[in-house]
Amino acid sequence: MTEPMTDPRRWPKGPGLFTAGAMAAGVLLSGCTPTDQGTEAGEAPYLAVPGSPMAAPEYEFTTTEGAPWSFTGATEDRITLLYFGYTSCPDVCPTTMADISDALTRIGGKADQVDVVMVSTDPERDTDEQLGTWLRGFDPGFDGVRGPVDDVVAAALAYGIPVEAPATEGGDYLVTHGGRVAVLRPGGDAVGFFDEGTSGAQMSGTLPRLIDEWL
Incomplete structure (x- = not known):
């Protein structure tokens, strides 16, 4: 890398990156293999999409409660923090959910917006019960969504978030997750991203402004 990759639409994607990342990390069974690039020195933890927001993909999935859910149907009176991950991830996914929960606690009443x-990027193993129970451990208001894995991969890529379908390699079951949290305006268009590793305190310093800007 010779320059910070601040435009999500320029992030690398494809099987080559997935394989190299997994091998370099020495991934074990069900180990995380995030394919996004990490934050470079001095890069802001929130990255606004330059120009027009990234259009919501046309996919309909299902919540853990069995209700239909679509990106384009993102609630009209709220912004949405969207993450592509899986429940058996040992580190990044639970840390990200905990950071989001902390951020919402910090912003008080604005969290209602x-x-x-x-x-889930592992919808076969992340059953409705597993995904719902796992998310409620962070916040009872968090929603889990499942869909055909090929559609999940395509939807993530539409937002510039490269993930891969689960695969078995050398006896290991490999699952990827996104590295960034997408911020969606009502209607599902992505207006920006919180970079991987952004703390709850950092998110809470930015969320009120985003709420005022997009609602």
Whole structure:
């Protein structure tokens, strides 16, 4: 890398990156293999999409409660924090959910204007019960969403978030997750991203402005 990748639409994607990342990390069974690039020195933890927001993909999934859910149907009176991850991830996914929960606690009443949705990148193992129970451990208001894995991969890529369908390699079951949290305006268009590793305190310093800007 010779320059910070601040435009999500320029992030690398494809099987080559997935394989190299997994091998370099020495991934074990069910180990995380995030394919997004980490924050470079001095890069802001919130990255606004330059120009027009990134259009919501046309996919309909299902919540853990069995209700239909779509990106384009993102609630009209809230912004949505969207994450692509899976419940057996040992580190990044639970840390990200905990940071979001902390951020919402910090912003008080404005948290009522924020939806949080995690789309499973391991929908075969993340059953409705597993995904719902896992998310409620962070916040009872967090929503889990499941859909055909190929559609999940395509939807993530539409937002510039490269993930791969689960695969078995050398006896290991490999699952990827996104590294960034997408911020969606009503209607599902992405207006920006919180970078991987952004703390709850950092998110809470930015969320009120985003709420005022997009609602």
